[in-house]
Amino acid sequence: QRVGFALVGLGKLTLEELLPALSQCKHAKLAALVSGDPTKMRKVAQQYGIKPSSCYSYETYDELCDNPEVEVIYIVLPNSMHAEFTIRGAQAGKHILCEKPMANSVQECEDMIAACKKARKKLMIAYRIQYEPLNRMAQQLIRDKTYGRVKMIDAMNCQNQAHDRQWRHQAKLAGGGSLPDVGLYCLNTTRFLLGEEPSEVYATIYNTPGDARFKEVEENVSFMLKFPSGVIANCATGYGSFNAKRYAVYAETGTIKMDPAFTYRGLQQERVHAPDGQQIIEQPSNPHKDQFALEMDHMAQCVRENKTPYTPGEEGLQDQRIMEAIYQSARENRPVPLPVVKKLDAFR
């Protein structure tokens, strides 16, 4: 029996990626829709065979509590709405899969974790990269010390945001600019690869003067993370330049590069090392699995097998803490130490 998902928000990600991915899932299936646009919802419901009684508005959302076909609610709304819809969803007795960034503040993240805990429901943050095979392969190589100890990482996630007036340019709805939207991939993936939490951040932010997109939210962020083992990660994110979505991990006897690393498709890995003094370049084939299907199937299996998701709410909370320290560092133009936290691998 596959686990029924309700998708909340019928924007670009839902329409272009999640709905098609659900048809590839082995353990998850579409069971309900939630939208503020009844006309759009009717069309989507017809296309995907969802009955009118399983279509909800933001106002009737809480009535999901009476729909036993839905076990998981997947929240795909603007960032400022994640906390409210997670808390209401848990109160309706459903497990929650929430898009990244988890929320707009540490307080909201803590409230979401508390609400799910109180309702005894699972909470997973949709960090798709952590379910993607080539990134997992990179993690394994690092954790196995295949090329010795990691010393440096550089990671970059940039894209040129459209000039339309959309929620991503509004601080209240988005929480920030490039950092929580795409820079988060550099931060979260670095933590995922190393299995270690940074002890200090140092950041700077710079916006192109006069660009209307960056009146409320930041354009470019450069941030450095220091890890207790000695690793330095240099990360950069931007909202005004052409796509760059890559990282490289420099270890004692080899380098692992992913370029692109953060896209939905076409990821590539290259490994450079010199076992007998002769440089070797290896490019493993890409297994081409849909990341969104893998991520939703993971949540479905956690529900069926009563397991904690690999990327639980605590993972989103930790990223939010670090992002707040990044903003503080840029504001105060100084390194900001981070509190020591338990290795999040403990949750896995």
Ligand code: NAD
């Ligand atoms: P989008 O703008 O395409 O869709 C947002 C949806 O929310 C729309 O259906 C819109 O009608 C609805 N909405 C409700 N209230 C709104 C309001 N006040 N203002 C604007 N829209 C409102 O956005 P998206 O790209 O689908 O992103 C949705 C969420 O998914 C975000 O949290 C984003 O960070 C996340 N996301 C994740 C990935 C990923 O790779 N994991 C990719 C894209 C987006």
